[in-house]
Amino acid sequence: MFRLSLQRRCHSFTRNFSSLPAHVSAAPVVEEPTYNLKEVARRKRRTEWKRRQGGQTFLDHLIVHVRSGKGGDGCVAFHRELYKPFGPPSGGNGGRGGDVYFLPTPHLTTLSSVPSRVRGNPGSHGQGTWQGGRNGAPLVVKVPLGTVVRELTKEETAKYNFKDEWEAEEEALADLSPEERLDKLRAKRWVHYPRYQDDNVQRAEFKEAERTLWKEERARRIERKRRTLNPLFLDLDTAEDTTLPDDSPLGPGNRESLGHLIASGGAGGLGNPNFLSANHRSPKFATRGHEGELVVLSLELKILADIGLVGMPNAGKSTLLRALTGGRAKSEVASYAFTTLNPVVGVIRVANDGIFEGWRGEGAVHDETRIEEERHLELMEQGAFADSLTRNQKPIGADDGDTARVGHDFDLIEEFRFTIADNPGLISRASEDVGLGYSFLRSMERSLALVYVVDFSGPAPWDELRVLRDELEAYQHGMSARARMVIANKADLLGGDGRDPQMIEDAKRKLGKLAEFVEDELGPLDVIPVSSKFSNNLTKVVGFMRGYVEDARERLKESREPENE
Numbered sequence: 001m002f003r004l005s006l007q008r009r010c011h012s013f014t015r016n017f018s019s020l021p022a023h024v025s026a027a028p029v030v031e032e033p034t035y036n037l038k039e040v041a042r043r044k045r046r047t048e049w050k051r052r053q054g055g056q057t058f059l060d061h062l063i064v065h066v067r068s069g070k071g072g073d074g075c076v077a078f079h080r081e082l083y084k085p086f087g088p089p090s091g092g093n094g095g096r097g098g099d100v101y102f103l104p105t106p107h108l109t110t111l112s113s114v115p116s117r118v119r120g121n122p123g124s125h126g127q128g129t130w131q132g133g134r135n136g137a138p139l140v141v142k143v144p145l146g147t148v149v150r151e152l153t154k155e156e157t158a159k160y161n162f163k164d165e166w167e168a169e170e171e172a173l174a175d176l177s178p179e180e181r182l183d184k185l186r187a188k189r190w191v192h193y194p195r196y197q198d199d200n201v202q203r204a205e206f207k208e209a210e211r212t213l214w215k216e217e218r219a220r221r222i223e224r225k226r227r228t229l230n231p232l233f234l235d236l237d238t239a240e241d242t243t244l245p246d247d248s249p250l251g252p253g254n255r256e257s258l259g260h261l262i263a264s265g266g267a268g269g270l271g272n273p274n275f276l277s278a279n280h281r282s283p284k285f286a287t288r289g290h291e292g293e294l295v296v297l298s299l300e301l302k303i304l305a306d307i308g309l310v311g312m313p314n315a316g317k318s319t320l321l322r323a324l325t326g327g328r329a330k331s332e333v334a335s336y337a338f339t340t341l342n343p344v345v346g347v348i349r350v351a352n353d354g355i356f357e358g359w360r361g362e363g364a365v366h367d368e369t370r371i372e373e374e375r376h377l378e379l380m381e382q383g384a385f386a387d388s389l390t391r392n393q394k395p396i397g398a399d400d401g402d403t404a405r406v407g408h409d410f411d412l413i414e415e416f417r418f419t420i421a422d423n424p425g426l427i428s429r430a431s432e433d434v435g436l437g438y439s440f441l442r443s444m445e446r447s448l449a450l451v452y453v454v455d456f457s458g459p460a461p462w463d464e465l466r467v468l469r470d471e472l473e474a475y476q477h478g479m480s481a482r483a484r485m486v487i488a489n490k491a492d493l494l495g496g497d498g499r500d501p502q503m504i505e506d507a508k509r510k511l512g513k514l515a516e517f518v519e520d521e522l523g524p525l526d527v528i529p530v531s532s533k534f535s536n537n538l539t540k541v542v543g544f545m546r547g548y549v550e551d552a553r554e555r556l557k558e559s560r561e562p563e564n565e
């Protein structure tokens, strides 16, 4: 099944590839064909289709429609008791509608689990004998850490046709006569004692109460408008502190953090005792609860990885990530362009001697996913893993020849940890939505350092670098300044079997030329020849990366310190 789907993807790629511009191939060509909008749109649709085919659930942009809970209605009731024929009004108030919160959660990595429509819990209605309704429980929506929440303005939401409660009401009542209109407006706001509606609306006390209600409603509407002038903006890049003070009361919502308030629930309606006055002893009306607040938000996920890999398709970014994590990061590797469709984050754990967790020694092969899986399946069928111990069963410090530093042994000596994001391939004119576009670069906006990965075996790796730098700049001015290193990948293809001195000489010259180009055009970046497939020079790469992350974290700390003082 897996092989079948892979084959299908390969085929679709060949079709894709024939329609792609020439510079997408391993050898970038400076001549660029012209694109028409129709072609770009078609390619975009195809990419979206390909994304869905893979069953990928990664989502990094979402429009969410949030409405907090509606308040419960007030109640009209009178106290009944033996020998007390005319008891006082005893209708309880409605409960408050539930608030909606967003809680940044570190273990979520995609927005696909966030519902696009969120409705808060309603408050329950008031009841007789002065029983108030229960407040709606707060609704906590978990969003991934790194989400940027922005409230959409009225103009932006126009195309979604979202209406607040007043606009919806006005639209529904547009064709009615003034009397019918008033009846409907009242029915939405008042609760009457059975059969007393006509009597109530004639009463001066009701009219007075109604005037107050309209006034309050107008004030609320103005308040709502004022709030929209100052739209909500939240950058959820720090996990919530869930340790609350010891003296905080017990119960849900008190002991654990709810996150950030997005929409507060509607107020509950007032029961009939609220309308009791000296000359109106038995009010037979109550108000209904208020509708919840409506907020339309745009959610953008900016993955928080310390290092972002930037490279053209097929440069070997995914192979590098797999090699650095010992295959734990499940990023697909194949020999066609745009294998990786969404960012994948891996964790690199470095020990005190500079060795990282996935290290299998110089020369350990990290091949294409399909080949590795076939090899694994074959070994399994031969019974190679029949009596091997699981990670937890292995004694601490066991050296089983596979890797000297896995499992618990590594846990004891880990000294530093950072994350790397493998990204889809970036191509020339990605800023015009060619290929996968460059929207995924948003996940790299926050990376502490960027690392270029180029295919060193290609004829002109420097051209690739130029394109990458330009695309980063097109996405965000100044972004390329965060690049710290150039990884000249696939260096193994240049040296041959290592016995031909001419080949080695040529490779050295090419590396010199690349370093010169980098020095002249990109600035003082480290240039390191690497073979991700055969794990050459990887410890050096990790050492450098660790340096960048330490530097950047230090600088970040320094820049934050004056704020705290």
Ligand SMILES: Nc1nc2c(ncn2[C@@H]2O[C@H](COP(=O)(O)OP(=O)(O)OP(=O)(O)O)[C@@H](O)[C@H]2O)c(=O)[nH]1
Residues within 6 Å of the ligand: 311, 312, 313, 314, 315, 316, 317, 318, 319, 320, 332, 333, 334, 335, 336, 337, 338, 339, 340, 341, 367, 368, 423, 424, 425, 426, 489, 490, 491, 492, 493, 530, 531, 532, 533, 534
């Ligand atoms: N010989 C050699 N081949 C490599 C090396 N690194 C990657 N490859 C091969 O290059 C091809 C592409 O590798 P990927 O890791 O999928 O490349 P990518 O940059 O992630 O590509 P996209 O996901 O399409 O952007 C695969 O066939 C790899 O086996 C290397 O160091 N040496």
Ligand SMILES: [Mg+2]
Residues within 6 Å of the ligand: 317, 318, 319, 331, 332, 333, 339, 340, 422, 423, 424
């Ligand atoms: Mg990839």
